[in-house]
Amino acid sequence: MEEIYVILNDSMPELMKVGSGDTNQRLEEANRTARTWMPTPYYIYLRKGGFDKDHHQVTERGIHRILDDIRIKTEKGSGLGTEWFKKDLVRVKLLFDGAAGHYIKTSKEDIELFRQKVLAANISSIEEYQNSGISPTVKEIEIGYFSEFDSLNAIMGWSILSTRR
Numbered sequence: 001m002e003e004i005y006v007i008l009n010d011s012m013p014e015l016m017k018v019g020s021g022d023t024n025q026r027l028e029e030a031n032r033t034a035r036t037w038m039p040t041p042y043y044i045y046l047r048k049g050g051f052d053k054d055h056h057q058v059t060e061r062g063i064h065r066i067l068d069d070i071r072i073k074t075e076k077g078s079g080l081g082t083e084w085f086k087k088d089l090v091r092v093k094l095l096f097d098g099a100a101g102h103y104i105k106t107s108k109e110d111i112e113l114f115r116q117k118v119l120a121a122n123i124s125s126i127e128e129y130q131n132s133g134i135s136p137t138v139k140e141i142e143i144g145y146f147s148e149f150d151s152l153n154a155i156m157g158w159s160i161l162s163t164r165r
Contacts, residue, residue: 002056006046016087020060048101063095
C-alpha cells in the first residue's frame with residue numbers, strides 16, 4: 001500500500017518515526033525485530049493513504065525536509081536518510097493535514113478479525129494482550145483506529161476488573 005505514517009513507542013517518548021510504504025507491514029516488522037529489547041510495542045499515531053503512484057514517497061521526503069531541524073542525527077553528523085525525529089506531534093499533524101491522501105481508520109471487519117485473533121490466543125486481559133505481541137496495540141485503539149469502540153475492553157467484552165489482576 002502507498003501510505004505515509006508516523007509511528008511511536010512509549011519506551012522512546014521523545015522520538016517519532018515518519019515513513020512511507022505499507023504501514024501494517026512496517027509496524028509488524030518493527031515490533032518483531034524489537035520484541036526482545038523494546039519493553040513496549042510500536043503503534044501508529046497517524047496514517048494516510050490514497051496517493052497516486054510513488055506520490056507517497058515524494059510526500060514523505062517533503063515532510064522529512066521540513067522536519068530536518070528536529071531530525072535525529074547519525075554518528076557521522078548527518079540526519080539525511082534517517083526517518084527518526086524528535087517528537088513534535090502538533091507540527092507533524094499539521095504537515096499530514098496539508099498532505100494529499102486521506103486518513104486511514106480500521107474497518108469493522110478488521111476489528112472482528114483482530115477480536116478473533118485475540119480469542120484464538122486465549123488472552124483474557126489487557127496485560128496479557130500487551131505481552132502477547134499481537135498487533136494492533138492498545139494505543140491504536142485509544143487514538144481512534146477502532147473509532148467505533150472506546151477501548152480494547154469494549155472490543156473483547158472484558159470487564160474493567162479483568163484488566164487489574
